[in-house]
Amino acid sequence: MLSTIARRGRLLSTSISIRCASTLIIAEPASDVSALAPSTLAAISAAQKLHSGPITLMLNTSIDPSVVPSSISTILNTNQSDSLAETIAAAVKKAQETYSFSHIVAPATKFGSNVLPRAAAALNCSPITDIIDILSEDTFVRPIYAGSALAKVQSTEVVKVLSVRSTAFDQAEVDGSSATVVDLDVEKQILTEFVKANVSKSDRPELSSANIVVSGGRGMKNGENFHLLEALADKLGGAVGASRAAVDAGYVPNDLQVGQTGKVVAPDLYIAVGISGAIQHLSGMKDSKTIVAINSDAEAPIMQVADYALCQDLFKAVPELTEKL
């Protein structure tokens, strides 16, 4: 008798929690205000796997609902000129006080990693970051030890504060929403000030979401030689990436770094040129559909990981490959 009552009570509380489920998505600041960033679209698609409740999108500017996926029912505009963590954490706190979301989701980019833990602290919550799979509204999978192990983890927090890895989720279709745009008043913070940005401009596809990536390592010997990889990338319509060694040596800027502490990419084709394949680099590209390694060292760890390994001098092989494609 008592166990039946207890069971009914548990079922009742479960159905209440599902009825009140709603998600806030913290959008990645997009360089182009006429479209959402690919990482935001991946976060939206991830949010659709949590529950069937409404999804709200929070941005620092106004956006046309026609360039937003139909699953978004409300757009919150914070009207802030900066994307500093202090600003956005305050906005998330205000949004949560107003709307009581059950889930708060950000992309697991450098932006999301900067903002989300501070926003979680503002709500006195322990967040779960870099999620690669959503098993239910409270159970997720995330990598640890540079992806050498995966942890299935269940949140016991009342509000689930989460960040999701963009390469693990498809981008939500931009089929236009009928969302209402609501202004969210956020007090200006004075703890930090944005001074300036140094942004690498490129006509090539964005590294994190490109279908093809050509990546160079220490074997490239200097920055000028990267033009060989740029030519190959252009022939394939792909992006250019780099290993930590190449960035540390100053061959290329930091936002090209692929790896455990750089960008994680999962393109259809990843061509690693002159890259030895340390664990930390592999962690950033081992989910690529097809991996090619071009390296004159047959013993390099990457040669064991690659689907196709070409043991040749890259300065001969890369131009030949570019020409013959």
Add this chain to the structure above:
Amino acid sequence: MKILVGVKRVVDYAVKVRVGADGVNLKNVKMSLNPFCEIAVEEAVKLKENKAANVSEVVALSVGPKQCQETLRTALAMGCDRGIHISTDLRTDYMELQSDAVAKLFQKVIEEKEKDIHLVLVGKQAIDSDCGQVGPALAGYMSWPQCTFASKVDLDGDGLLVERETDSGTETIKVPKLPAVVTCDLRLNTPRYATLPNIMKAKKKKVDTYKAEEFGVDLEVKNKVLEVYEPPSRKEGILVDDVDTLIDKLRNEASVIQ
């Protein structure tokens, strides 16, 4: 200026970890100072050596088992003045003691034990849990300014000018006034090797030990790890003899190019 530096004891970066039923196997595995914490220690010591920074003391803080004392000795040998060890046998590689509780322990140390901290330097992430949460969470709990992924830290009046790495390059942030939390990225500096004389001197530096339970922080894990397993392994690849074969395979076998 008084600086607090977080130092974490983690599996050495060169170790290939093995996954068991209870998580990653840590028995007899080489442990080291987390590379990003090492960069944080170096930055703190560099600031101490910079007369303009007027640093009175650099305190290193580590949370974990008794072997963390070795990690603290490394930080002291690099130039920190004192160490604090918060002792716990809970696993700190995401399995038991997680970032949120660690941030709250740091908060307690700042509020109760070391009341005049002007700058907290921590690594941007630990290479075992890969969370990167302690820095921003601590800044949030303290309501302090934060600069994550710092690649350059300069003194600027009463505050700092920090260049930080972003998804599209770098940006410069001004912190008008200290105290603040800065998390350290790869290219901030190149950590020094501790010299033998400094290693000997470090043995005499003070290390205070507290039990994690003493601080009244809820150490109960909020995100329960239900299972740890290896990711699916890739199919074995092949060696191709020349560029022509490679193109053929990519076109006709893998179907990733036209």
